[in-house]
Amino acid sequence: MPGSPLTGIGPFGSISTVASGSRAFTASTRVRDWDGRLRRVTARATTKAKAVAALKAELATRDQSGAVGETVTSDMSFTALAQLWLEDMKIDPRLSDGTKAVYESELRTLVVPTFEHFALREISTARVERFLTAQSIKSYARAKHCKVILNF
Incomplete structure (x- = not known):
């Protein structure tokens, strides 16, 4: 029985939010990093929308390089x-x-x-x-x- 398809490098899964305290929300998702490993990424804020926005900002700033100073791709010589x-x-x-x-x-x-x-x-x-x-x-x-x- 085949499992779910492999998550691509860089894209993230669905974002879930949960209340974490009286006035805080935590947004989380899983992302497949450039080393091929799935990792959970989270962000906290005072509202659900702000938590999701903070999480997306965190995902956008994650290190995406395969080597120092230059990204290694399959098309590289x-x-x-x-x-x-x-x-x-x-x-x-x-x-x-x-x-x-x-x-x-x-x-x-x-x-x-x-x-x-x-x-x-x-x-x-x-x-x-x-x-x-x-x-x-x-x-x-x-x-x-x-x-x-x-x-x-």
């Missing part, structure tokens, strides 16, 4: 995503400078040339598996680094 990843990796305190240099080098020489002409929606699991299999034939370490880079 792999090269653009790789550049965003490099910028994020360079400021990651968990990685040593040597590890960052290795990942950057292997991203630029191995991974990007393979996927540079694809949009993100075109990069399938099968395509990635073929790439990793080809890398593992050449070198286990190379394949492992490529997998880590693609998983980041």
Whole structure:
């Protein structure tokens, strides 16, 4: 028996309001955030209409970016995503400078040339598996680094 259809990213469900105290109302709804998770969002005000308006204002100002400074979409090129990843990796305190240099080098020489002409929606699991299999034939370490880079 099929369930209800998946809520799209960004849209919210029906808004419900309940009295929450002597002169307050709480409006709430569920919204599917940009990370794919459903979350309950609430707002309080003195009237039902003001609570609904406050909730809609809250929904309009929620963070909608997939990456710092730029929204990641399925139509984005792999090269653009790789550049965003490099910028994020360079400021990651968990990685040593040597590890960052290795990942950057292997991203630029191995991974990007393979996927540079694809949009993100075109990069399938099968395509990635073929790439990793080809890398593992050449070198286990190379394949492992490529997998880590693609998983980041």
